[in-house]
Amino acid sequence: MAKKKRPSKHSKPSSLKSGRPPLSRPSTSNTKLPSLSSKHTRTLINTHHLLQKRLATARLTGDVAKVAEIEAQLAAQGGLESYQLASRTGQRNDRGGDSSKVLVKWLEGEVQARKAALRGSRSIGEREDVDNSKQVTLVEGMKPKPIRILEVGALSTQNALNIAGITTVRRIDLRSPEQGIEEIDFMDLPIPAAPNGEADSGYDVLSLSLVLNYVPDPEARGEMLKRTTQFFNTPTSTRLQREQSSSDEEDQTRVLPCLFLVLPSPCLHNSRYLDAERLTSILNSLGYSHLHSKTTRKLYYSLWRYDDQHARDQWVMSGGQTVFKKTELKPGGGRNNFCIVLETE
Numbered sequence: 001m002a003k004k005k006r007p008s009k010h011s012k013p014s015s016l017k018s019g020r021p022p023l024s025r026p027s028t029s030n031t032k033l034p035s036l037s038s039k040h041t042r043t044l045i046n047t048h049h050l051l052q053k054r055l056a057t058a059r060l061t062g063d064v065a066k067v068a069e070i071e072a073q074l075a076a077q078g079g080l081e082s083y084q085l086a087s088r089t090g091q092r093n094d095r096g097g098d099s100s101k102v103l104v105k106w107l108e109g110e111v112q113a114r115k116a117a118l119r120g121s122r123s124i125g126e127r128e129d130v131d132n133s134k135q136v137t138l139v140e141g142m143k144p145k146p147i148r149i150l151e152v153g154a155l156s157t158q159n160a161l162n163i164a165g166i167t168t169v170r171r172i173d174l175r176s177p178e179q180g181i182e183e184i185d186f187m188d189l190p191i192p193a194a195p196n197g198e199a200d201s202g203y204d205v206l207s208l209s210l211v212l213n214y215v216p217d218p219e220a221r222g223e224m225l226k227r228t229t230q231f232f233n234t235p236t237s238t239r240l241q242r243e244q245s246s247s248d249e250e251d252q253t254r255v256l257p258c259l260f261l262v263l264p265s266p267c268l269h270n271s272r273y274l275d276a277e278r279l280t281s282i283l284n285s286l287g288y289s290h291l292h293s294k295t296t297r298k299l300y301y302s303l304w305r306y307d308d309q310h311a312r313d314q315w316v317m318s319g320g321q322t323v324f325k326k327t328e329l330k331p332g333g334g335r336n337n338f339c340i341v342l343e344t345e
């Protein structure tokens, strides 16, 4: 059988949607959650991931019959829609809750600072009561900038990230389960423009919660991580912030801009090819520094500050690795094959 040409490793990251099964039905519906047992939920999610992986391999080897067979299996299982429903069931409070609460906890300092600034601006506004037009100008002028969040792989518009007056959240997914979630592949999402080096055209926080493990192959996972770095407020604004920051200590406590990364715990703690040290090196090589992490029985949560090209240059200058191939770190049975591969430009 004729083999399909493998895409070049250095080509522009391709849309992940092209490697996905068709969406099972129109995307604007607001489906009521059926009650699924946790065993059923787990089986559905695991089978979906397994079929996705097999589908990616069949596509790569150009096995057309196999592709059709796996797509039919995915469709019979309910496709991405059923997978999303199962994932939402898994987010219920009685099943461990939704990861956005952990992110908000780690952003607490930023949230409280803005709340205090808001209170301050309101009291100044009240003092200027005599002149209404001035009051508005003053209040608006003093208003803190909201924390701009991009949530990739969003299942609901209702989560802890919505904090009135403090955050603005843009949500995207391959399949939009409800209004307010844009249906777009992150790999196709236009990179924010920064006209004239203007700050604030990007995001302060990018959330990738249980998304990277959805991507079926290791190179595409690396591409996804690499792409995250282009969505933050411009490197110029980050650098300016750093220069304005009064001390190194202050710089150490800075949280924004940052990446929130959540993976199933076994992807990090029981993989042949990935562990916490390796993940840290991969993210350091992209210009991230580790701020927080926590592991529960099911999930690994982490927060990484993006320190831009400057940090990446320093990493390279100090001899840091920038290419991460599929290298066995922990041999032996009983482990999984989750892996992230990173190639240089």
Ligand SMILES: C[S@@+](CC[C@H](N)C(=O)[O-])C[C@H]1O[C@@H](n2cnc3c(N)ncnc32)[C@H](O)[C@@H]1O
Residues within 6 Å of the ligand: 016, 080, 084, 087, 091, 099, 152, 153, 154, 155, 172, 173, 174, 175, 184, 185, 186, 187, 208, 209, 210, 211, 214, 215, 262
């Ligand atoms: C397990 S759900 C995770 C949902 C939620 N973030 C959570 O933490 O529970 C994974 C979602 O990521 C979405 N997804 C995967 N790859 C994506 C991509 N490249 N762009 C946008 N969404 C993506 C899938 O469609 C799916 O709805």
